[in-house]
Amino acid sequence: MTDEMPPVEAGPAPLTPLDPRQKAVLRVRSIIAGLVPLIILSVGASILERETGFPSLWIIGAGIFLYMATVLLLPERRYRRWGYRQEGRGIRIASGLIVRRETVVPYDRVQHIDISRGPIERFFGVATLTLHTAGSYNSTVDLPGLAVEDAERMRDEIRSFIRHDLP
Amino acid sequence: MSEQPENWSRLHPATLAIRALEQLPQFVLGLPAAAYFIGNTGIVVALFFALVGVGVSVGLAYIYWLRFAYHVGEEQLIIESGVFNRNRRTIPFDRIQDVSLEQKLLARVFGVSVARIETGGSGGDEGELDCISREEADRLRDRIRAYRAGSSADADTADEAAVETEPVLYTMSAGRLAIAGLFNFSLVFLAVLGGVWQYVGSYLPSDYLDPRQWIDAYGDQALGMMTALPIVGFFALLIAIGAITGLVRTFAREFGFRLTRTETGLRRQRGLFTRTDVVIPLKRVQAVVISTSILKRFFGWRGMALQSLGTDGGAGTNHVVAPLAYAEDLQPILDELHSRPPPPDARFERVSPKLIYRSWLEDGIVLAAIIAGVSFFWSGGPWLLLLVPLFAIAPVLQYRAHGYCIEGELLFVRRGFWRPRITILPLNRVQSASLVRGLTQRGFGIATLVIGSAGASLASPLKILDLDENAARKLLGRDICRV
Numbered sequence: 001m002t003d004e005m006p007p008v009e010a011g012p013a014p015l016t017p018l019d020p021r022q023k024a025v026l027r028v029r030s031i032i033a034g035l036v037p038l039i040i041l042s043v044g045a046s047i048l049e050r051e052t053g054f055p056s057l058w059i060i061g062a063g064i065f066l067y068m069a070t071v072l073l074l075p076e077r078r079y080r081r082w083g084y085r086q087e088g089r090g091i092r093i094a095s096g097l098i099v100r101r102e103t104v105v106p107y108d109r110v111q112h113i114d115i116s117r118g119p120i121e122r123f124f125g126v127a128t129l130t131l132h133t134a135g136s137y138n139s140t141v142d143l144p145g146l147a148v149e150d151a152e153r154m155r156d157e158i159r160s161f162i163r164h165d166l167p
Numbered sequence: 168m169s170e171q172p173e174n175w176s177r178l179h180p181a182t183l184a185i186r187a188l189e190q191l192p193q194f195v196l197g198l199p200a201a202a203y204f205i206g207n208t209g210i211v212v213a214l215f216f217a218l219v220g221v222g223v224s225v226g227l228a229y230i231y232w233l234r235f236a237y238h239v240g241e242e243q244l245i246i247e248s249g250v251f252n253r254n255r256r257t258i259p260f261d262r263i264q265d266v267s268l269e270q271k272l273l274a275r276v277f278g279v280s281v282a283r284i285e286t287g288g289s290g291g292d293e294g295e296l297d298c299i300s301r302e303e304a305d306r307l308r309d310r311i312r313a314y315r316a317g318s319s320a321d322a323d324t325a326d327e328a329a330v331e332t333e334p335v336l337y338t339m340s341a342g343r344l345a346i347a348g349l350f351n352f353s354l355v356f357l358a359v360l361g362g363v364w365q366y367v368g369s370y371l372p373s374d375y376l377d378p379r380q381w382i383d384a385y386g387d388q389a390l391g392m393m394t395a396l397p398i399v400g401f402f403a404l405l406i407a408i409g410a411i412t413g414l415v416r417t418f419a420r421e422f423g424f425r426l427t428r429t430e431t432g433l434r435r436q437r438g439l440f441t442r443t444d445v446v447i448p449l450k451r452v453q454a455v456v457i458s459t460s461i462l463k464r465f466f467g468w469r470g471m472a473l474q475s476l477g478t479d480g481g482a483g484t485n486h487v488v489a490p491l492a493y494a495e496d497l498q499p500i501l502d503e504l505h506s507r508p509p510p511p512d513a514r515f516e517r518v519s520p521k522l523i524y525r526s527w528l529e530d531g532i533v534l535a536a537i538i539a540g541v542s543f544f545w546s547g548g549p550w551l552l553l554l555v556p557l558f559a560i561a562p563v564l565q566y567r568a569h570g571y572c573i574e575g576e577l578l579f580v581r582r583g584f585w586r587p588r589i590t591i592l593p594l595n596r597v598q599s600a601s602l603v604r605g606l607t608q609r610g611f612g613i614a615t616l617v618i619g620s621a622g623a624s625l626a627s628p629l630k631i632l633d634l635d636e637n638a639a640r641k642l643l644g645r646d647i648c649r650v
Binding site for chain 2: 087088089090091092098099100101102103104105106107109133134135136137138139141
């Protein structure tokens, strides 16, 4: 190391949380994502009732209960696990509810940067920053739930570090 | 193609002959099946259709050949291809690292080879001339080298003499090939035999597989023959078959192995039937992998491969540069890569011993679930408990074989008890790194560090398992990624 950086040994605590609007994005996504399995389950259960007489109400009831749980509880918890911090020459991104993941990408290894906004993200005014690296593992690193201004500012900051020669 | 310059070249005409000959076996093998469907009298009809099929595919190959042209210019290679959708690809010599050649057996008969253009990019389909003559390939190589020598005003302008005598870094003698063959002991032959048996079996009477039939018919006779000699003979035969399989496969792949230094990279020639001539540009080399096995290590043998952008044809992601070598044989290659041999085991940092407890817990749960599941169908389920000692000892061996070491600009990671391997990754080739903590790992306060590097296999990236969580976090930000 040529220029001395203060050693970083931070745990998950001092990370910047995502924009609170991301909670709403996650919630809408989980509402939509759960619908198809719920419909399939309902159809399957009613077929089962017609064939064997097993009451479909129980299965559908359990399905709706599970669906409500994922819609009401999971988005908040997922949101809380996300966080990021810009550390001098790199960025640290934490995520994951069950398998916790903390990724560090040095800025000068970033190949290119995307900002993407799906319809739900556009509606709530957030954006996803995607860092592409040359590695086969972590070839794309996503940081969702940034206010659009933040995402654009970070993109411009990181862009100034990108090397133009191939490794 | 009127707009093209005069000196455009076509692929070697032997390409057509090779295409046709390559397809012949399919048609010959397909004949009995076709005859079966058409009926016994239809063999002539089947033969006719087969000939028409060969004719059509050769015709198509001929049209494709007519529409494929390339031009070796002063500064670039241009390839035009496609029957209906014309595709013109221009590859500037600046971007070409070198040309790799591959000659299958048929191609060798005709004296032609497949030329693959190696550019500095991240691999993929960059340009392939299938097939051109050996002289044409040399002409292409020379043109690229001459261009580079002319354009680069640096001191290292390649003089012709140096190009002719590339320094040899590693070769394999016949003796070493034989040793490598013995280490490649393989009973894959039995699997092949099993496959053939199954295929042939469908034509045999249906009860041939019933063991009771066999015991009834030959049981007494077999018991009489159960003396020591046939049993020993049987195992000796198995061992001989395994050794011969290993020898044959090794000789076919590694015969004439020769690694030389070109001005841009390392050049590897090998193969008895399919002869390959591959250039690995030094710029594309990401990591060095030195692997051995517990048996090889006992004799001091090891092998070395380079993790590079792009794959080594069908031979996997890594380019083997020394199949079997002593430590000192690897030194010249490591020197060219500006790398160093791994430090002694004692210098490696161990991971957390909690790796052992974590494995015991996870394997224990899996084993318990399997035993519970099997017990439903089979009363002998508890016999599986005999596996417990195996599961108990394996994590300890894994722990003792695992470690990492950072020296200067290099990260060394060693892993594996039965097949120990050391990965040498320069820290400036680290693209990103992640700390991953699963459910059990969180309980133990440990974390796995996964390091992303270019050209690595996605299925098995470089990992340092089960580090103490705080140590891992420090390693992640400060030592590995240096942010």
